[in-house]
Amino acid sequence: MDDVSSIVCRPLSIVQTMPPLNPQFWSEVLLQTLTLFVLLIGLFGLLVPVFPGLLIMWLAMLFYALVENSLGRMAWIDWALFALITVLMLVGNVIDNIIIARRMRGQSIPWGSIALAFLAGLIASIFFTPLIGLIASPLTLFGVEVLRLHDRRLAFTSAKTYMIAWGWSFAAVFGIGVLMIIFWLLWAWG
Numbered sequence: 001m002d003d004v005s006s007i008v009c010r011p012l013s014i015v016q017t018m019p020p021l022n023p024q025f026w027s028e029v030l031l032q033t034l035t036l037f038v039l040l041i042g043l044f045g046l047l048v049p050v051f052p053g054l055l056i057m058w059l060a061m062l063f064y065a066l067v068e069n070s071l072g073r074m075a076w077i078d079w080a081l082f083a084l085i086t087v088l089m090l091v092g093n094v095i096d097n098i099i100i101a102r103r104m105r106g107q108s109i110p111w112g113s114i115a116l117a118f119l120a121g122l123i124a125s126i127f128f129t130p131l132i133g134l135i136a137s138p139l140t141l142f143g144v145e146v147l148r149l150h151d152r153r154l155a156f157t158s159a160k161t162y163m164i165a166w167g168w169s170f171a172a173v174f175g176i177g178v179l180m181i182i183f184w185l186l187w188a189w190g
Contacts, residue, residue: 051130
């Protein structure tokens with residue numbers, strides 16, 4: 001008899017561990033999944049030099065905050081985390097521009113060459129892939145600098161400076177993006 005009762009009880013324990021059939025639960029799971037998906041797109045989009053990854057991440061979190069607030073699920077700690085995320089996004093965007101501009105201007109690369117390199121990276125990323133955009137930016141800078149300087153070595157130094165500046169900028173901004181996701185996870189799952 002004990003064997004029969006244990007068999008009968010097992011399906012009940014399995015049913016008790018299944019996710020709830022509550023639509024609110026599944027809508028929250030969907031919202032969090034979509035938000036996390038956009039956050040990851042923004043984070044890995046930072047590989048493209050002019051892609052506004054931190055802004056896209058912040059906009060996804062703003063949308064999440066507005067939906068959660070409309071459902072009455074935003075406590076003061078949630079708003080505090082969102083404010084911290086906002087500060088991180090602003091600092092990340094400023095740091096990104098400062099690192100690249102300081103290193104490139106320190107090499108006396110004119111703003112016009114920098115702008116053309118950024119534009120080429122953006123257009124190539126939109127019409128091809130982010131990897132092509134990543135390659136297009138320094139190649140465009142190299143080409144523009146060859147035309148300006150009439151010296152391949154100096155032009156190569158300019159393109160190399162751009163890639164080093166972008167690398168440092170990417171490391172800083174990617175770290176800030178990871179922090180933003182961590183704080184969002186604390187907010188969404190806390």
